[in-house]
Amino acid sequence: MKNLGNDHVNLDQKAYNQLKSMILDQNLKSGSKIYQEKLAVDLGISRTPLVNALKKLEQERLITAIPRKGFYIREFSKEEMVNIFELREVLEGLAARRASLRITGSQIKKLNELLTGLKTSEASGSVEKYAKADRRFHHFLIKLGGDDLLFNILETYSVITFSYLVKFRGGLVRPPKETLPEHMAIIEAIINKDPETAEQAARDHFKRSREKLLRDFKEESQNRS
Amino acid sequence: MKNLGNDHVNLDQKAYNQLKSMILDQNLKSGSKIYQEKLAVDLGISRTPLVNALKKLEQERLITAIPRKGFYIREFSKEEMVNIFELREVLEGLAARRASLRITGSQIKKLNELLTGLKTSEASGSVEKYAKADRRFHHFLIKLGGDDLLFNILETYSVITFSYLVKFRGGLVRPPKETLPEHMAIIEAIINKDPETAEQAARDHFKRSREKLLRDFKEESQNRS
DNA sequence: CATAATGATTTTGCATACAAAATTCAATAT
DNA sequence: ATATTGAATTTTGTATGCAAAATCATTATG
Numbered sequence A, B: 001m002k003n004l005g006n007d008h009v010n011l012d013q014k015a016y017n018q019l020k021s022m023i024l025d026q027n028l029k030s031g032s033k034i035y036q037e038k039l040a041v042d043l044g045i046s047r048t049p050l051v052n053a054l055k056k057l058e059q060e061r062l063i064t065a066i067p068r069k070g071f072y073i074r075e076f077s078k079e080e081m082v083n084i085f086e087l088r089e090v091l092e093g094l095a096a097r098r099a100s101l102r103i104t105g106s107q108i109k110k111l112n113e114l115l116t117g118l119k120t121s122e123a124s125g126s127v128e129k130y131a132k133a134d135r136r137f138h139h140f141l142i143k144l145g146g147d148d149l150l151f152n153i154l155e156t157y158s159v160i161t162f163s164y165l166v167k168f169r170g171g172l173v174r175p176p177k178e179t180l181p182e183h184m185a186i187i188e189a190i191i192n193k194d195p196e197t198a199e200q201a202a203r204d205h206f207k208r209s210r211e212k213l214l215r216d217f218k219e220e221s222q223n224r225s
Numbered sequence C: 001c002a003t004a005a006t007g008a009t010t011t012t013g014c015a016t017a018c019a020a021a022a023t024t025c026a027a028t029a030t
Numbered sequence D: 001a002t003a004t005t006g007a008a009t010t011t012t013g014t015a016t017g018c019a020a021a022a023t024c025a026t027t028a029t030g
Helices: A011-024 A036-043 A047-059 A078-102 A105-124 A127-145 A148-169 A176-191 A195-224 B011-024 B036-043 B047-059 B078-102 B105-124 B127-145 B148-169 B176-191 B195-224
Strands: A063-066 A070-073 B063-066 B070-073
Touching: A011 A047, A011 A148, A036 A047, A047 A063, A047 B047, A078 A127, A078 A148, A078 A176, A078 A195, A078 B078, A078 B148, A105 A127, A105 A176, A127 A148, A127 A176, A148 B078, A176 A195, B011 B047, B011 B148, B036 B047, B047 B063, B078 B127, B078 B148, B078 B176, B078 B195, B105 B127, B105 B176, B127 B148, B127 B176, B176 B195
Parallel strands: none
Antiparallel strands: A063 A070, B063 B070
16 A cells, blocks of 8 residues: 555655646646645645645746745746747757767667657648657757756756647647758757757757747737737 | 735745855855754754755755755766856857847946956956956846846856856966956947857857866866876 | 674654734625 | 725744654674
8 A cells, every 4th residue: 555665755756746747737727826735635745745846846937936925827928938949949959969969879769760750740740749749859859968957957948838839829839841851950960960050950940939939929919909 | 006014034035045155155065964953943943944945955956955865065076067167158148149139228338347347357466356257247147138037047057157166266267368358259249239249259258168177177187097 | 803783863754733924705884 | 886994714934743764873793
């Protein structure tokens, strides 16, 4: 029944993981307030580890804390999303550069498999499938090129991007037809172990998405007036 | 109506600030263990807000947590420092780019004042003074070009860099004579509102420091064998 | 002697208690 | 009907209590 023995289960971590999925799955809706006592009971823990997890997520910006009022699921503004794309532009550029310098044979194989995944899901016409393959690709890229530090930062911002896109865009900023060649360019440069090209390709990819997002936002606000 | 009555002092925040200065001033020496009960009493608070502050500093990487063992003041390896410089290279590059696009007249004035500060302290021959002016300059730069997000990340890593350099290098990676012209180039590009040049100048600055650091580390390990 | 075993002490992880602040809600005044 | 007040209730911030794990000191064993 209970997990006795040496492997100690850390409640902070457990709460953190659960909350994170709940936020991403929209089980906790953005803008809504956290009722600590109730949520703690729901999760089967006390307020202590719950609040620890909330504070951690606050630092990751998935949650907002208002002193003496409580914790709220974060809502991201358009400006913030553009800023996050700008950040990912330079950081994932760095990850691509580093990846090209470090990649091994088996990792090249894995990268090619991910590319195949992107291609077949593009061909299948399912945007959702492509979005998933896209996330897998970026995740592998930052794992490849990121040390602990870089990986942690990028992972956080990828999660935010993802949660925003799923909610407001159906998962993608631009159509697969447009981004597939860009993904191929990044992969190619990494496999060729060409750091400059890899960084530039990754940056271009994000820059285009950021610019598209910005255009869409402008258009939106025009249509509204 | 303003949210008045806000003289509420948050113990988490208080503990966080105090711990951070204690770490930077080497009052808590790197590698040493935190004795929660004792430290809490010293700070005049209970373990709860102390542990909250420790967890926050853990996320900022100034502290390491080992489950079931405790919190320890972090020691930075050489590899990590090089990685941090790499990060700052792309992030402060971004900050410089953004700064050049947004800078106002009064900020230009301030920037020129900081430049004067760098020049006079270089002329004075005091490395310590120059190191301080250097920090003020970088701090202003990331404030200028950083949105909330970018500023927070950069601030954290600047603090780490600073604490490392003070401990192991007397405050600087390279002599003022070498870095002063680079600082001037960054400032000039920002004032000229030239984003590409500003980003490149900031990146070059960090790249050179990173390479110098790397060379020194290599030399060190050779001398040791 | 070194090392293993044992018991005592300290420390951590977590739940809980409780005062102070915030919020809700009913009652009353405008 | 709306605004105001002021209990009653909820929620937060923080301290404290306590079991389980880790560490330390001491003695026992090869």
